[in-house]
Amino acid sequence: MGEPVVEVADLMKTFRVSEREEGLGATVRSVFRRRYRDVQAVAGISFGIEPGEVVGFLGPNGAGKTTTLKMLSGLLFPTSGRATVLGHVPWRREDRFLSRIALLMGNRTQLVWDIPAADSLRVLQEIYRIGETDYRRARDELVDLLDLGPLLNKPVRNLSLGERMKVEFAAGLIHSPQVAFLDEPTIGLDVSMQARIRRFVAEYNRRTGATVLLTSHYMDDVVALCRRVLVIHHGKLLYDGALAGLAERMTPYKLIVATLHDGAAHEDLGAYGAIVAREEGRVTLRVPRENVAERTARLVGDLGDRLADLSVEDPPIEEAVDRIFSGELPVATA
Amino acid sequence: MIGAYRALFVAGFQNASQYRVQLFLYVFFSVLRPIIFLAAWVAVAQARGGSVGTFGVADFAAYYIALTIVLHLALAWDAYEFEFLVRQGRLSPLLLRPLHPIHYAVVNNIVWKLFTIAALVPVLALTAITFGARFQGEPWHYALFVPSLVLGAAIRFLFGWIVATAAFWITRVSSVSTFFDRIQFIFSGQIAPLALLPGALQVIAYAMPFAYMFGVPVDILRGATTFEQTLLLLAGQGFWLAVCYLALQVAWSRGLRQYSGVGA
Known part of the structure; x- marks a missing residue:
């Protein structure tokens, strides 16, 4: 193992959200006087990830997983704390950093809707300044791994959800990122497509040595891909360690x-x-x-x-996670 | 960067070619409003014995034909699109790439304008013949019109982006944008030529950026400015471009700190 590619120390993110009570009166009052509340999405977490690791990031809705991924990919500024990814401070958003990472969000598209994916990939080739040889190698590898051949020349709007997700993966990884943040990559997909995406992520990690931090609501994703998991709840890290040890630790x-x-x-x-x-x-x-x-x-x-x-x-891993998510377990530092 | 622009242009043209009905409607409406104002001013001029101030019917025709061309090439609608990007979470994938999102908007603007300008030409030619439009420019007017148009378009584009960045704070930015569009409508020479605005309004108009977006290139194209005035107006455009550029730098970097990645 070399130096950690992801290092996070006391990372914290607080959102200020407006709130009001229900009803017309409250609505009218809120026009003149708005009340705000601070919501701590990430409450000071610390961890490191070594090169080539595939780490699962577990937590219920609103636990702070996506917020953390967004900070690590440079989309959000933290409220406090430090983080480096590949030696870069993510939220400085340097081109050199953005060229080496990817954040794939299962429900977000980065393809142009009305043109074939092959043309979108060409645009990405130019944006990421990928040489023709590297581009062809990366594209052919993704076509092979994801079985994309017949899909690339169809307009994206004509693809099914599963087909589109496969093409999204290709678009997200065409620049061969060294670190990939995958946020719910299998959400909404049928069981067979979920399995296919899982196989792809595992094979991609094996072939390229890319570091992967993955969130998913599907334990099957995590069990299939991750030997190590981070468990986050209410913005705090409850567990950081081997997946195999999660049940022992948490039940x-x-x-x-x-x-x-x-x-x-x-x-x-x-x-x-x-x-x-x-x-x-x-x-x-x-x-x-x-x-x-x-x-x-x-x-x-x-x-x-x-x-x-x-x-x-040991009890099934799902049971351990369910106990954590349902709040049955007290907060324990990993 | 050149490669990225080339690829974006190709994708942009492919994309634009998908929507022919939208394209037709866009051209139709972009011509309609100036032509209505032209007809109204012609009616006023005829009622007053053939002219309003220094504008005869042929001058109004030249003015509104020039305005249609300038509006078509210099108008930008980014604030509305940017709000959509932010609200739908579509900005995030763009922010993750090593290319500032403004470049996509530059290409989209240019592609759309090039795609639609051809449809505009016959309509404007017909209008020019019908109303006997009188352009009285010297060759240097037409030469200096080009940089003036580019500067006007750049000011409008950057101004639109400054307004658009309000979406980082308030999410729904279309009302702010509409507010500025109304001011622009009065002070950029759309409702009336700037030369016909009452004295105080004319002073205000030239103290704000809006006149430099559209009114100034229009006056240069129809040959209504002296050489010295033209240089002064171009300098004014340069000033507002610099102001808008700096303001956008500040607004963008502060906005990004505020960005909450709504819906993404």
């Missing part, structure tokens, strides 16, 4: 799955832990982490030969 229990020979799923195993699932011969128990060893030993001892199999698992 105070494990699951013991006991399979019984005699199909004794009807037997009451509630004494060993909270029963969360029960199907033929198989019972899943939720047990506090500190009690797992003791409960496992008791189960083995009490059930003896009737036990066909016993496994201890």
Whole structure:
């Protein structure tokens, strides 16, 4: 690993928003006297990302994910704090910086609606000053990875949503950025297109070594692509570490799955832990982490030969994330 | 930069060619308003024995034909489009590229004008013949009209962008833009030739940038200025261009700090 390509320290963004109560009277009053409220979208976060990493950025709506990506790509000025991306301060918006990064937002287009994507790519070639050889190589690679061949010569307005997203990816990455910020890249796509985009991001990262910071509401995206995740909630970073460790860190229990020979799923195993699932011969128990060893030993001892199999698992990652998003977990620094 | 402009021009022409009905309507309305004012002033002149001030019917015809050409080539509508870009979140992808968003607007302006100017020529020729338009310029008038038109267009373009940057603060900028359009309508020589404005209004008109956008190139094109006056007016245009350029630099850099990436 080299120097971090993304370094963030105490980054904070506060928006000032106007607010008023409902009703005509409040509306009239607001014309003459407007009330404002400060909303802290990002509340002082710090992290670093190494070259070539694919990092998932998780958090519920309004957690501060997109605001952070916008600051790191130079779209927004922070209220305070520091950040560098590829050695540049993003919000200075130097051409050299903008030429080396990309921010792809799943619901935003950068293509000209009425002309074929191939022509939009040519425009981008000139804007990013990409030499003809590099342009052809990058375009051919994207055409190959995204299977774009037949789509490039159709006007963008005639493409389906999935087709357009693929072309958007090509437009967003034609300049071979070293850092790509992907904000909900699979939003609105069907399952097969989501899987395709996931494969593309993984392969793109493998081929080019680009660093990727990805937000998504779909855990499948994160599980498929990211070994490391950042979890943000109410603008604060709750977790920064391995995806595999997220459940361990964020859920105070494990699951013991006991399979019984005699199909004794009807037997009451509630004494060993909270029963969360029960199907033929198989019972899943939720047990506090500190009690797992003791409960496992008791189960083995009490059930003896009737036990066909016993496994201890972390809860599904979705469950951990759901607990965080629903506010069940207290804020804990990673 | 040249490569980017060339590519944007190609894309712009492809894009513009998609909308022929819009193109026709644009040309129709850009001619309609000056022609209505021409007809009104001709009626006034005829009622007053053939002239208003120093303007006879043929002078009014020349004035409004020149105004139509200048308005067509120098008018800009960026504030309205910019509001749309900001409100719809379409500005963000442009801000992420190593090319200032103003360059897209420059190309769009030029493409649209070149695309529509051809349709304007026969209408204006017919109007000139019908009203016996009298252009009394010397060759140097026509030579200096070109830089004057470019300067007027540049002032109008940059002014539009200054107003447009208000969208960073208030999001809905069309009302501000409409306000300035109304002032421009009076003080740029559209409602009446600047020479016919009452004394005080004429002084105000030349103290504001609007006259230098349209009225000044029109007067030069129809040969209504002396050489010294023309140079003075060109210097005035240079002054307002510099003011607008500096003001836009300040407004843009402050606006970007304010940008909240609405909807994006």
